[in-house]
Amino acid sequence: GAGVSQTPSNKVTEKGKYVELRCDPISGHTALYWYRQSLGQGPEFLIYFQGTGAADDSGLPNDRFFAVRPEGSVSTLKIQRTERGDSAVYLCASSLRPSGTSGGAQETQYFGPGTRLLVL
Amino acid sequence: SQQGEEDPQALSIQEGENATMNCSYKTSINNLQWYRQNSGRGLVHLILIRSNEREKHSGRLRVTLDTSKKSSSLLITASRAADTASYFCATGGKAAGNKLTFGGGTRVLVKP
Numbered sequence: 462g463a464g465v466s467q468t469p470s471n472k473v474t475e476k477g478k479y480v481e482l483r484c485d486p487i488s489g490h491t492a493l494y495w496y497r498q499s500l501g502q503g504p505e506f507l508i509y510f511q512g513t514g515a516a517d518d519s520g521l522p523n524d525r526f527f528a529v530r531p532e533g534s535v536s537t538l539k540i541q542r543t544e545r546g547d548s549a550v551y552l553c554a555s556s557l558r559p560s561g562t563s564g565g566a567q568e569t570q571y572f573g574p575g576t577r578l579l580v581l
Numbered sequence: 582s583q584q585g586e587e588d589p590q591a592l593s594i595q596e597g598e599n600a601t602m603n604c605s606y607k608t609s610i611n612n613l614q615w616y617r618q619n620s621g622r623g624l625v626h627l628i629l630i631r632s633n634e635r636e637k638h639s640g641r642l643r644v645t646l647d648t649s650k651k652s653s654s655l656l657i658t659a660s661r662a663a664d665t666a667s668y669f670c671a672t673g674g675k676a677a678g679n680k681l682t683f684g685g686g687t688r689v690l691v692k693p
Contacts, residue, residue, distance in 0.1 A: 494680065503669050503683030504624070517680060552624065554681075568612065568673065570681060574623040 463487070465573035467553050473579045474543055482538040482576045486555030493536050494570060495528055496552040504552055510536060511559055543580045550575040587670060587687040595692050600657040602687040604670030605650075612673050613646055613653050614681065617666045624669065627655075660691045 466485045474480050486493050492511055496504035506520040510530045518528075525543075530536040540547055554570040588603045604613070612631045616624040630637045630646045630653070637644045643656040657664055667688050671681040 496681075496683075501685075503671075503685050504681075506680035506682065509680055520680065550622065554624075569614065569626055569629050570671075570673075571626060572616070572624040 465553055465555055465571055467551075467573040467576050469576060470574065471577045471579075473581065475581050476543060476545060478543050478580075480540050480543055480578065482540075482551050482578070484536045484538070484553030484573060486534065486536070486553070487571055488534075490555035490557050490571075491533070492556045492559040492570075493530060494554040494556075495536070495538050496554065498550045498552055498575070500549075507538070507551075509559075516559070540578075543578075545580045548578055548580045550577050587668070587684040589687060590685065591688045591690075593690045593692065594660055596660060596662055598660055600660050600664070600689055600691070602655050602668055602689070604653045604655070604684055606653075606670075606672045606682075607651065608672075610648075610672045613644075614671045614673065615642075615644060615653075615655050616669045616671060616683075618669065618686070619666045627668075657689075660689075662691050662693045665689060665691045 468483045494509050495507040497507055498504040508515055508521055508528050509517040513530055513533045525541045528538045552572055552575045554572045556568055556570045558568055586605050594600050610632050612629050614629045615627040617627055618624045628639050628644050630644050641658045646653045667686040669683050669686045671683045673681050
């Protein structure tokens with residue numbers, strides 16, 4: 462079956478502009494996660510959705526970042542007034558069940574290919 | 582510092598040799614997952630080990646978990662050039678909410 466897809470693959474924008482990054486999770490997966498990965502580092506958590514609601518947004522760096530998942534499937538990460546420091550690969554993941562419930566295989570997070578964002 | 586930290590940061594081996602990398606973490610966990618990443622893009626899930634498991638195998642991969650030492654190891658046997666990638670451990674647990682916390686990764690180079 463289809464995996465997690467993300468669009469666009471690459472996005473180049475100018476400082477101060479607004480960008481939207483899209484994630485299409487695996488069909489039937491209730492949990493969706495956004496991570497950000499800077500060069501040479503591991504991914505860092507941004508936000509987690511269970512269904513339509515943001516269950517944990519503690520990783521969002523500031524109020525310029527916002528994410529939605531209106532119908533419990535596709536999610537959009539929105540960044541306002543982009544800064545050069547926002548340049549990174551933005552990764553989306555989904556799991557059948559939320560991680561941290563039973564610890565089992567249904568909590569495996571499957572990642573998309575990422576969107577590479579470059580802010581000039 | 583990050584919850585999961587891999588050691589070594591980089592590893593260079595010949596094809597056919599085994600590669601071992603370690604991961605340490607700080608808080609209690611429900612599970613620990615290992616991922617592979619090629620060229621800084623999507624992460625490929627390799628294996629998940631639950632906190633009540635001590636060892637797990639998948640093909641040429643062997644993962645151990647020692648919750649008393651808060652550490653895990655990933656062994657790749659009979660390595661191939663295609664195993665060249667970065668490997669990350671990630672911990673998930675109730676104490677950490679519903680997110681995975683990643684280490685900085687081990688960059689593995691398998692020379693043909």
